[in-house]
Amino acid sequence: MIGQTSHDEL
């Protein structure tokens, strides 16, 4: 999913 704006990585 390109372009997601929730980032779950450090």
Add this chain to the structure above:
Amino acid sequence: MNIFRLLGDMCHLVAIIILFLKIWRSKSCAGISGKSQVLFALVFTTRYLDLFTSFISVYNTVMKVVFLVLAYATVYLIYLRFRSTYNSESDSFRVEFLLVPVAGLSFLENYAFAPLEILWTFSIYLESVAILPQLFMITKTGEAESITTHYLFFLGLYRALYLANWVWRYHTEGFFDQIAVVSGVVQTIFYCDFFYLYFTKVLRGSGKMTLP
């Protein structure tokens, strides 16, 4: 979460702790680029603002706080506590040559033109070049203490493991973060030269790394 990302985060934590303890115990930041450490503190600050807006997991929150605290504590040691041991004349990389293009690019190439998203993009681009002042300083002085090379090894390894994490996530959950992946590849490429020297010099027990 997958093993590559967990190992990557642990390598990142180990790297930051190695550097902090080295400075703290030797009471000296000789050979360490304060500029790179300031850039890393800036990377964490601009990336972890979502600490206040979204909760992902206890692990995520705890690690973000730990990284922020250790990054600022390291900058404090270099520029305040042990500033008399800081080699500012060797730490001469022009960071504005990094900050301006990175800031410009984060406005041009991002997932959403929103403040938090642009700051996150800025932190991703900045992290890929933040180590350059440190690598430049080592080429300038022509050597690095072995503890500093271990710090750089784990720091380089962390993002290389993240590349494996992105391959894994792409194949298992269709996840693909183009900005993070491209920046991560660039970041890891910057370490290749160092990795070669690390494996051929430091791990052969020659202790200090002296550049040819």
